[in-house]
Amino acid sequence: MAMASEAPKDGFRLSMLIYDTRFRSFTIQVIVLLLVLMGIAWLVDNTVQNLAAKDKDINFGFLWNRAGYDIEQQLIPYTNDSTHGRAAIIGLLNTLVVAFWGCIFATVLGVFAGVLRLSKNWLVARLMTVYVEAFRNVPLLLWIIVVFVVTSETAPQPKDFKVTAEMVQTGAEPPAQKILFGTVAITNRGWNIPAPLVERPLGVVNVGSVPVNLTLLAVIAAIVGSVLVNRAILRRARRIQEETGDRPTTWWQSLLVLFAPTILLLLALGFHIEVPAFPTDETGVSKGFNFQGGILVMHSFSALLIALSLYTGAFIAEAVRGGVLAISRGQTEAAYALGLRPGRTMKLIILPQALRVIIPPLISQYLNLTKNTSLGIAVSYLDLRGTLGGITLNQTGRELECMLLMMLIYLTISLIISSLMNVFNSAVKLKER
Template identity: 40%
Template sequence: MAHTDGVADGTEDSGRASLLYDPKARGLFFQAVLIIVVAYLVYSGISNAAGNLARAGIASGFGFFEERAGFEIGQTLIHYTNDSTYFRAFLVGLLNTLMVSALGILFATIIGFVVGLARLSRNYLIRKLATVYVETLRNIPLLLQLLFWYKAVLAVLPNPRETGLEQGTTVLWTLNNRGLYIPRLIPEAGASAILIAVVIAIALWVVIGMWASKRQMKTGQQFPTFLTGLGIFIVLPVLTFFLTGMPFDVEFSALQGFNMSGGTVIRPEFIALLLGLSLYTASFIAEIVRAGILAVAKGQTEAAYALGLSPNHTSRLVIIPQAMRVIIPPLTSQYLNLTKNSSLAVAIGYPDLVAVFGGTVLNQTGQAVEVITITMLVYLTISLLTSAFMNWFNARVALVER
């Protein structure tokens, strides 16, 4: 005690004589030094790389984006031909990555929640099955699982010419080793009315929900918001569909020559990748969900029962909101993992960003530094955006302490 007093006295005596001993000034100084060092490292790294590329006679720059790609891509969500630019090819790859990631996150979440709850089931069989699911899938490397699904999906499916279809005869759907063929809806004039109807239905759903919760606050009366909303959501667009005179043309697929033509095709590479990513990530999500629910103290359930809440209400209003606080942060990293793992698509020939842009485009242009940098930045951006969204969601569901 006496010692610290002495030090305090000393600083008091010297006053602000020396900037050298001012912790704030020292802090600022070291920050500045660090920034200068980092800036120099970045500058020398970039200029060194650029200098070396120039000396080795390797073309550099981003001009290649405007050039004609000259290759085809197996699955495109936007219009793309071999006459499109490399930038268009980049977009195609990016959208393919985003699609498989978004659907993978959706399915992984659903399966993960179901399996996580099943692990807590009182039913012995369900509980054990869920345990086997989790322990098997999360302990086998994802790449092997993808290869397994790809071979498994492919091996069991027949060739389109062996499925007994007649040449040129249209079918409602068919599954063969070229993919799952389903009819394609081609919108005609008036189809946008249906889209508007869907938007109106969702808006109505929200308005009813707000009205119902207000009323419940005031009078305590409950209103079946979900069923009403769902009813509007289904009835309104269907009604519009018939009122506008069914403004859709349906294109069926048919066997033409070697392959099916027409319709929409979901390719086996996509199916295998989606299956692999969803099932693998779901096994981790299941554990996160289980942990989250177990983290809610048993007293909470007992208290809810004591207040006379039904088991349904107990889990919906008491357990899950509290479990979500524990679930969401690790869930975010699973979503990020799934998105990044989607780059394993390259092993099974799904044209994702890494396969199309980091593979074909890199090779045809030879501009490895640019292409890899862009690919990394894209994954970084996707991950940061996912993370930002989940943080926002987490802040919303976080326990409000009063």
């Protein structure tokens, strides 16, 4: 080795740039760099020429102009007098809210289906196989469109839920009924779902132009606080168990700490659930033209959420199944040899190991789901692509700026999700020497 790597004595020749492995990689990199720089220069030059020909410039000032279009679903206040920038933020929030709920539902569904597919029950395993294969092999776009079209075109009109005077007399039912014990009404406009309300709210504080709901913050703080205290209790119990061998009884403390503060807070705030319904007079006859109270979830949102959850759930089910199957049989046999029952074997031996295998594909499924929210375009859901990359782009004609900004935002979201999940992954992964 030492002989071979010794440099020849007779100076430097130009051909060594190609033939000598020490210089060749340098040569190649210089050539590639030149080519890349030339390519970039070519693109920039073209862009400058094209912009000049169309009499345009690159200017993000349009973000502070009046948007002039309405967005149906908004998490922070927005009117058509707001700016394009604010419309983009509304769109971003709409993207994030679908992605957030989609990830939760898809995970629940995926774990459920993945575990059931491994079930010893022949029928259940087959049913889950059918679910997974049907959703994995058909385009997501089809599911989004089908769910949207079917829910919005077959659902009854709000007036079909009305009870008329005639019906009260004859005791007949209205043509359409609410589902889930009379709490949820699906109309051709959307899903009327119950709304959680408080009688004595803590009020709203404006941070800049974004309103912050103090009531919600208080409830979240109460829940997070009780979880933290509960963890402290469990830690203490474990410490005592390790020192003395006896584990103190903690279940009633945990229950109390976990639920009492939140329930007390909600009681103090006067929490109740408002079910969407038609206002009625004293005889029970419905008045008005539409449901009062509750929250109206538009079909565009619900269809996107349902389709995304079902579709991604199928992929997560495969990841879960793969993760459980990846744990060698010896692990199960060793656990049985130790005298563990099947349930505890799953919980203590298989799942903790399978989790490590499952997490990397799970990350990429979450990323896919987040990026797939952009298919909301098929059902006119105004997410980031619908506002910034859709209406704003068409109104202002600033394709370059809008597309660049949109790509940048999607890229940032993806990088944030993957780095968060990577942190989680490195926390649970096998600690090797």
